[in-house]
Amino acid sequence: MKIGKNIFGVGAMTAISRVFGFIRDMLIARFLGAGRLSDVFLAAFKLPNLFRDLLGEGALSAIFIPM
Numbered sequence: 261m262k263i264g265k266n267i268f269g270v271g272a273m274t275a276i277s278r279v280f281g282f283i284r285d286m287l288i289a290r291f292l293g294a295g296r297l298s299d300v301f302l303a304a305f306k307l308p309n310l311f312r313d314l315l316g317e318g319a320l321s322a323i324f325i326p327m
Contacts, residue, residue, distance in 0.1 A: 292298035 288298060288301065292301055
């Protein structure tokens with residue numbers, strides 16, 4: 261039952277990741293509050309992932325390659 265152990269491991273790591281993400285969001289809300297500073301921080305937090313999705317993984321380059 262190696263696959264069962266692997267499924268449990270992936271599920272456990274996903275649960276731990278979600279808990280840490282929730283803790284991160286609580287700390288951001290606690291220290292930055294709901295204002296301009298938190299908006300700037302969250303935008304700066306998400307921009308690198310957006311650029312990686314558009315440029316690094318080929319989504320934007322697929323538009324310019326003719327079929």
